[in-house]
Amino acid sequence: MRGQDARNRVTSTIIADGLAQLPAQSSAVYNEVMDEMARTGEEGMASLVGMLSPSGKGNNAPFEYAISSVTDYVTHPDKAALRDGVKQGLVKGLASCKDNANKAFLLAQIQKVATAADIKLFMGYLDDSYLQSHALEGLALIPGVDAQQILKMGGMRVSKIGIAHLISMRKMADNSLEEMLLAWIPSADAATLKGIYDALTYCGTEKSMKVLAVAAQKTGFKYEETHATDAYLRLLNRLVASNSKAVMKASKQLIAQGDRAVRCGGLELLLQSAGTKGAAEVLKALKDDDIQYRNTALKMAQSCAGDDIYASVLRNFGKLSPAAQCDVVRWLGNNHVSSAVETVANAMNNADETLAKAAIQAAGKIGGERALASLCGQLGGKYAKETMDALLAFNGKVDAAVVGLLADTNPSTLIYALRIVSNRHLYSAYAAVLRLLDNQNDEVKQAAYGALAGITRLSEFTQLCDMLEKADAATASKLQKALLFALHTLSPEQQFAQVSGRMAGSKRPQLYYPLLSQAGNKEALQLLQSEYAKPSTQADAFAALLKVKNPEAVSTLYTIAATDEKRKDAALMSMLSLLKASPKNAMSRFLDYTKALSLNPSAAVKNSFIGAIGTIYELPALSWAAHYLSDKATSFAAATAVKNIIAKNKGLQKGAMTRGWLEKAQQVFAAKTHDADAGYAVDEIKGILAKFGTDGFAPAMNDGKARRGLSLNTKKSYENFELYAEWRANEVSELWLRSMPAIRLTPSGEVEILTSGSKAISGKQGVVPAEWNVLYVKLVNDRLMVVSNGVVINDNAIFAPKDGKNAANISGLIKFISDGDGIDVCNCYVNELPSTPVFTLSKEEKAQGFEVLFDGRSLDKWQGNFDNYVPEDGSIYVKAHFGVGGNLYSKKTYSDFVYRFEFCFVNPGVNNGIGIRTKLNTNAAYEGMEIQVLDHDxxxxxxxRDYQQHGSVYGIIVPKHVKFGKLGTWNTEEIRAVGDRITVTVNGEVILDGNIREACQGHHIAPDGGKSNPYTIDHNNHPGLFNKEGHISFCGHGEGVKFRNLRILDLSKKKVRK
Incomplete structure (x- = not known):
């Protein structure tokens, strides 16, 4: 197994690589892994199956997941070419598998890709009592298989319930199976009966009907474990077409039962089997007292009796009870039966309220001129509201009819008609609505003004503006709504152009402020701000600003709140609504919340903002919330925020400072003796405190200003730590960490990390010039993380002097330094993290001339992939994923050397490698040498392959197999390279001692120049094998391995000295 994710991999490598990447981090990675594993075909899948341990003796979940995923992958239509190879691998693996549970799993996978050709494979397991049911499952689902053939081949070897299950799964409608199933019933247990009854629903005849009828009757037609009643009903449904007479007889017996569900099931069967008598049966059912029974008849009516059923029901409509008439009317409406419109229209006037309302609703669904006329006639009557709803949902156009109603004299009719006009946006009614603006009835008049908000268009904008400027206060708001509707389809810029043009010549510009609110663009905000500055229009402009939905209004509302005491609370609450809906990140919103709280609004407003702060689960928010615990008016909101923040952030569940805040919150809740929720909060806090840690954040320095000649700094030195601080720069300032310049903060909003190799981060980066900002810094070993106002500036910067010439300080003070008017700092908290264990050479190694390559803190002697090789607790933690980020290389090159280190496998199956004498940015296994680092067991x-195990010179020399301890165990290793001889020692034992030139007989490249090299174990060319010197490297191939105590003895230097 090579360290790199190179492509010329053997099957075992591909499978191992795939397993190590599952579950995949993304769908793209998943599909890539699946495709690679599927292409290994029979060999790969068989090896994957071979990894399954006997059930209960190992963790099979990763392998089962991979096998199932690959099998599912090849079932996709476009992966058919890969399917047979995967299937053959599963079959081969099944043949060698000894564990029943694993066999059952594999049969389920083979079933997914099986064809008719695989029937014998499944038949082979019918004699196995454990696997029979799994084999039957496969036989039941394999497409293109003759079910009778299955029964003939395996019937004598399969259990009764198994055969019944097979018949059901394959839906075998073969009547010849019936006698066999019926013969099993007398001696069958409940589970078997359930299977037999189910099978009979597919292959049973009238003989089975009688048997199932008796079984159902014995149960009282109730639900029970054999499901006899259900099977009986399903069989009857299947036999309706072939034996309607018998089914009809059975259905009448079912209808006679007392159970509602059974009666309705019987009725369905009766209607299906009644033929020409279906209509009569429907009419008979409509006289039943059970609403569900009646509606079952109506549901089945059209499909069983045809369209003529509607006429039959309508002829008998008058003979039905009011309840049945309601059912029929709803049925007619739901089916849009236009021939029923007269009956429905007449029913609107019925004395029965339920029936009348049902008829009105049905008329709306049926539609048509007659229904529309009838509904219009009802609009001013007893059920005007229901009629309006029917017309709003009317099936068809209502424009002319409803507009015609606007000529009516009945105020009720006019009011409801105006609502319909507005809600259905009947633009053709505009002129008629205008006429009603002068109606003598005030309710009609106001309804007409209100209706304009649904029917005005841009073409009426000027006319409406003229009306608005002459309107009284009562009608002005309705005209404003009409104008808002007229403009609502335009872009904000187009809306503003229309409104601002009209305002320019108006004596009452404040009438157009709501329109500016809707436009809400930058220009509209600016105009409202200028109007707010005028005493005569200030109140109206402010009301409009409160309705703006643009987050850019936040700064305007804040300015008003800061300068207008009377309007402060209203402005801040509107600001809060905008902030909650804004796209800003949590920390940026937090800063806006704190700005609002700094204005000292009313207690109610404070509590609203404190509640918002309580949804931001970071220390700055916690600190602000805790500040309000002592104020009785805000203590409960603050206590809730403190509890929620600490509960959601486990990193804050430690330290005396946060513990004190939480205990104070607990006291606030405890004082609410009659509040059950407060009692629950006390219990929740007790649970958190019981697990509270000791070391956590604490104040780092006093609030203050750093300026020329006066810095703000901690009293003690820190090595590893995390820091929060709120700051506001008036001059270019610096934050020093470990007594070294680390971060530059400027009033213009530029953040620059002042470390070697780091680039200046220009632009705002979340920083607000001349205002308070939040900085988070974490410094551990040589890695610096900087977050400004929730924006990550860098999460893995190398902490080293900018000039790169000197080593970074190991510890030092934290300082804010500035010139001139300086930088304001407050709420600065530090969490001191554990000191890093430091490696030093033993006296013996020091005397021998060893050099430390990694002391636990810094990778200053290395180059390359610093993102995925990170100092952690005195070791290098490798988080390089497959093919991601590159390798880590020594800065120096080496020829002959002794390289010593310790390694620890954190994740199972992790794979890495030590490249030696390799060039930069190449595959060390071929362009140098790679000594394998692998959790090979x-x-x-x-x-x-033996040449892939830990300690091998990859592809060249095979090592002795090493048995590692459990995960987390540290192992020692020494690699000695002297000329062509490589020696590898692990945990004090030499596992490899060989000559690379002899191993390949001097042929590191195939003599014929081809890609296959018969002289190397892996049959690949290794062009860099005989390099005289090169870099040491770590060849990352997956996350989860640690290295520490790296040191090297350069033997070539010793030769020079000699």
């Missing part, structure tokens, strides 16, 4: 490597 993991089940995914079953069938691994």
């Amino acid at each position: 993991d089940p995914i490597y079953k069938g691994l």
Whole structure:
């Protein structure tokens, strides 16, 4: 198994690589892995099956998941070419499998891709008591198989319930099977009876009807374990077409039962078997007292009695009870029976309220001129509301009829007609509605003004504006709504152009402010701001600003709140609504929330903003919420926010500071003795406190200003830590970490990480110039993470001096430094993280001349992929995924050397490698040498080639097999390279000692120049095998391995000194 994700892999490599990537991180990766594994065909799938352990003796989940996924993958129509290879691999694996549970699993997979040619395979397991049911499942589902052939070949070897199941699954309508099934009934248990009854529904005749009828009667036609009643009803349904007389007789017996469901089932059967008598049976059923029974008849009526049933029912309509008439009217409406319109129209006037309302609703569904006229006649009557609803949903056009109603003199008719006009947007009614604006009835007049909001178009904009400027307060708001509707299809810019043009010549511009609110674009906001500045229009402009939906209005509303005490609360609440719906990230919203709270609004508004802060689960939000715990008016909202933030962020569930805040919140809840929710909160907090950690965030420094000659800094030095701080820069300022310049903060919003190899991050990056911002910093070993206002600036910057000449400080103070007017800092908290274990050479190695390549803190002696090779707790943690990010290389090159290190497998099956004498950015296994690092005993490597195991010179020399301890165990390794001799020692034992030139007989490249090399074990060319020198590298091929205590003895230097 090579370290790199190179493509010339053997089958076992492809399978192992695939297993290591499952479950996949994305659908693209999943499909790539599936395709690679499926293309290994019979060999690959058989090896994958071979990895299954006996049930209960190993974790088969990864292998079952892979096998099932690959099998599903090849069932796709466009993967048919891969299907047979996968199937043959499954069949081969099944043949060698000894575990019943695994066999059952494999049969289920083969079933997915089986064809008629596979019938014998499944038949072969019919004698197996454990696997018989699984084999039958396959036989039942394989397409293109003669079911009778199955029974003839395996009938004597299959259980009764198995055969019944097979008959049911394949829906075998063969009457010759009936006698066999019926003969089994007397001695069958309940489970077998259920299977037999189910099978009889597919192959039974009138003889089975009688048997099932008796069985159902014995149960009282109730639901029970044999499902006799259900089977009886299903058999009758199947036999309706072939034996209607017998079914009709049986159906009448069912109808005579007391159970509603059984009676309705019997009625369905009766109607299906009644033939020409179907209509009579429907009419008879409509006289029943059971509403469900009547509606079962109506549901079946048309399909069983044809379209003539409608006329039959209508002729007998008057003979029905009011309840049955309601059922019929609804049925006629749902089926849009136009011939029933007279009956329905007459029913609208029935004294029975339920029937009248049902008729009105039905008329709307039926549609047509007669129904429309009848409904219009009802609009001013007792059921005007129901009539309006019917006309709003009317099946067809109502324009002319409803507009005609606007000439009516009945106020009720006019009011409801106007509502219909508006809701159905009957633009043709505009002129008629205008005439009603002068109606003597005030309710009609107001309804007419209201109707304009659904029927005006841009062409009426000027006329409506003229009306608006002459309107009184009562009608002005309705005209404004009409104008809003007239403009609503335009873009914000087009709306603003229309409105601003009209405002320019108006003596009452405030009338158009609501229209500016709807436009809501930048220009509309600016115009409202300028109108707000005028004392005469300030109130109206403010009301309009409160309705703007554009998040850009936040700054305007904040300015008003900061300068207008009377309007502060209203402005802030509108601002809060916009912020909650804005696309800003959580930390940016938090800063806006704190700005609002800094204005000291009313307690109610404070509590609303504190509640919003409580949805941001980070320390700055927690700190602000805790600030309000001491104020009685805000303590409950603050306590809720504190509890929620800490509960949602486990990183805050430690430390004396956050514990104190949570305990204070607990006291607030405990004081609410009559509040059950507060009691639950107390219990929740007790649970959190019981698991609280000790070390956490604590104040780092006092709030203040750093300026020329005066820095803000911590009192103690820190090595590894995370930091939160709120800051506001007035001059270019710097944040120093470990007493070194680390981050530059400027008033213009530029953030620059001042470390070696890091680039300046230009632009706002979430920073708001001259306002408060939140900075999060995490520094561990040589890695720096910087987040500004929720925007990640860099999550893996190398912490080293900018000039790259000197080593970074191991620890030091945290400082804010600035010139001039400086930088304001508050709410600065630090969480000190554990110090990194540091590796130093032993006296012996130091005397020998070993050099430390990694001391636990810094990768300053390495180059390449720093993103996926990260210092962690004194080791290098590898998180390089397959084919992602590249390798890590030593800065120096080496020829002869002794390289020592320790390694630890964190994840099972992890794969890496040590490249030696390799060039940069190449495949070390071929352009140098790769000493394999592999958890080779993991089940995914079953069938691994010996030249792929841990310690091999990959593809060249086979090592002795090493048995590793459990995951998390540290192992020692030494690689000695002297000329052509390579020696590998693991945990004190030499596992490889060989000559690379002798191993390939001097032919690292095929003599004939071809791709296949008969002299190397892996039969590949290794052009870099005889490199005289090169880099040391880590060849990442999956996440989950650690390295530590790296040191090297350069033997070539010793030769030079000699």
